[in-house]
Amino acid sequence: MVPRIPIVMVFVSHRKNENEWLAILSTDRTLTEEEIIRNYSMRLDIETFIKCTKSLLKLQKEFQGRSYDMLISHTTIVYVRYILLAWQHRQNTNERTLGLFAELCDEVIRIHLF
Incomplete structure (x- = not known):
């Protein structure tokens, strides 16, 4: 049997195009929706930084x-x-x-x- 993990799901709409949206899942149910979005935003910035340094700036x-x-x-x-x-x-x-x-x-x- 697959264990069930409780999650919080936050839907974020695109600022300019209301038809586009993003679903963000969090297993930390103590976070507010704003905190979940802020955490996701920071993670996305870090991933972008790593990708840029590896591919564009030739880190490796x-x-x-x-x-x-x-x-x-x-x-x-x-x-x-x-x-x-x-x-x-x-x-x-x-x-x-x-x-x-x-x-x-x-x-x-x-x-x-x-």
């Missing part, structure tokens, strides 16, 4: 070193690239600047890369 393929220090250095460089690209994208597409981006604005303006 660009460098073939075997030293621990070399791997840490390469990973750090890839993550810095991602942060700069994300910051630039946010500056060009969104008037709001939150969290780390707000703290980095003054610092990044002072950096001269070339």
Whole structure:
């Protein structure tokens, strides 16, 4: 017999297209609907970050070193690239600047890369 696990199911409609929606399941029944949506959003951001660093920024393929220090250095460089690209994208597409981006604005303006 298959064990039955109680879940909470939250339906979220698309902001611009009412016909599109997403069903989010949670086994933690103590969370509110807002918390479930926020947790899913954070998870999606993390998955997007990992996919971008692996495929677009070549985290696994660009460098073939075997030293621990070399791997840490390469990973750090890839993550810095991602942060700069994300910051630039946010500056060009969104008037709001939150969290780390707000703290980095003054610092990044002072950096001269070339």
